[in-house]
Amino acid sequence: MPDLVVGVDGGSSKTDLVLADTEGRLLSWVRGAGTRPHTEGMQTTTARLARLGRRALAEAGLPETAPVSVGAYFLANVDRRAQERLALRQLTQLGVAERALVRNDTLAVLRAGAPDGWGVAVVSGAGINAAAVHPGGRSARFLSLGDITGDWGGGLAVARAGLGAAVRAGDGRGPATRLRQELPVHFGLDSVESVALAVSAGDIPMTALHGLAPLVFATAVGGDAVAQGIVERLGDEIVAMVTALLRRLRLLRTPTPVVLGGGTIQNDHVLLRDHIRARLSAEAPLARPRVLDVPPVAGALSEALLAAGAPAAAQRRLRETAAERKPPPLLAGNG
16 A cells, blocks of 8 residues: 655645655645735644544545655745744644645745755745755755845735836826735725725734735736836846845855746746846846746655655656646635
8 A cells, every 4th residue: 555645835824744655655735824824823724734634534535544654845934944943843743744844935936946955945935934955964044034125026016016016106106006906806996095094993804905916916917117127126126035045055156947936927927037036137147047837736746755665756746736637626614
């Protein structure tokens, strides 16, 4: 009988957990709420991950007590070694797998897109982060605590910038933009000022603004200069992260894979991709950027299979399946 493995990509807005076996068969794929230990606490986060794992076993027709050989958990907002150790300890106590591994979610993108296991990875989903691994094993990352550590980017930042620009256009502080007409429709309101007031009053959760990001991208594609400026700002921030990591690991003079993942990059936003490539070609000409062509959870699965001693054929089979399979929806209350 092949062993069971679990791969987890825990992002800020959603968590993907895939149950597979060491022959490369995908048994179930479940999606739950985001990984937010910085706001909800690690105990809440790990308990939710354990429940998600039990749901995956049930959907595969297996008992909740079925042993999982390896669980590879790549989690957003787990940015420091102490956090990784805490998450590992709690997941182990919860019995999620005979052997659990905990890493930051950026490394799932690197594992999925750079088979040799080294290079630079950027995740731009609801938030943004990046990390790099040197061929010799050294690594570099960012503190990534939000505004207080100078972080900007991801879908939520794009959405907030779009809303702010639209309000400024209305009160005379900024240039005219189609965002004034495009954004309030998402919430069924009549103006961006009404959206801002609803967020301030708590009637619209701040995290719900993430849904405005696709409208900012679409408005940019339509030629709106303000929206284009926001998209280019995101591209500039991604390039700044990549070049900083290359410099810190002394890889600027080495051809280096740069894997770009997360919804704001992988969702066919050509304007953003082209801007990133143009800036990188000027500032780090030996960087080799590529947009990830599989869900980031494929990287977590690859790590789990590697740790379980699965053959390379199983890894290829599972990667192909993950690329072809449509991810499940995030249902209300799924945890």
